[in-house]
Amino acid sequence: MIRVLIADNEPLIRAGIRMILTSAEDIEVVAEARDGREAVDTARSTAVDVALLDIQMPAMDGLTALAELGRAAPGVRVLMLTTFGERDNVLRAVGHGSAGFLLKDTAPQELIHAVRSVAAGNAYLSPA
Template sequence: MTGQPIRVVIADDEPLIRAGIRMILTSDPSIEVAAEAPNGREAVELARAYAVDVVLLDLQMPVMDGLTALAELRTAAPKARVIVLTTFGERENVLRALEQGGAGFLLKDTAPAELIQAVRAAAAGDAYLSPGATRHVVEQLTLGRAVVRGKEARQRVAALTGREREVLGLLGEGLSNAGAGRRLHMSEATVKTYVSRILAKLGCENRVQAALLARDAGL
């Protein structure tokens, strides 16, 4: 992203929410709001037309809901990173969105600084896992599926080395590469190499999917 602003599409059917998000994002000179969409269909079209880096995507929208839009964005704008906008009442849909390749999620009452941090992280290729809210929601989402998914997750994780399992466990806690590096006394670059290797071995598309797998496996 060096020298170029992070281009964002805001997709939410509530004009006031879009206006609030735009105001926050445009306060950062490294972020440009390329367009706004009131529904999932327009979000897909605008993300394709503007070749954006990040899409902030509400799940509950008319014409095309967020989950359907997320699936279409993977083809229409494959380079765009999608951050889901949600409430605690949409837990099951959030899990589905993360499993379908969403780069993370934000609650609609997220603090402005965290919103900017999430957009920057997504644009840099990282999933945004809030150390507080995300960890809580992931725990709640996976609780009901733990028995069904746990065995499969443990089988997949068994292919990892001991150190790789340690790194995966820290992803499940929501740590960044830098945070995991500090915990394991590694450089951030070394952790990044481990993460890439882990994603390839597990067949995960991104860190969020790996984090969910770590939780299922009990790491």
């Protein structure tokens, strides 16, 4: 079972991602966070395989949380999930250790595939 943490400041987005991921038999959403700080704190205390992080969140953005997760929970693989696909964001995410980068306008099955791929130790970049 792939244990996933979803970090996004929008409750509706988190709920939608949860519905998509839990439709897969091998994925379990074990925690949600409203910002990067909460995501890091949660990853310290909850067994997580993959963290889905939005880039723009209050308190601590996803790129800063990515760097913090590398120190706080080094076994967690991170998949950035965002509406902002600018080249600079992709390069910063990969440079800080993100295993993947996916845009929010992706198809639900691609999200599931990306989570599985990252959990298996592969890199995943959105085709867009």
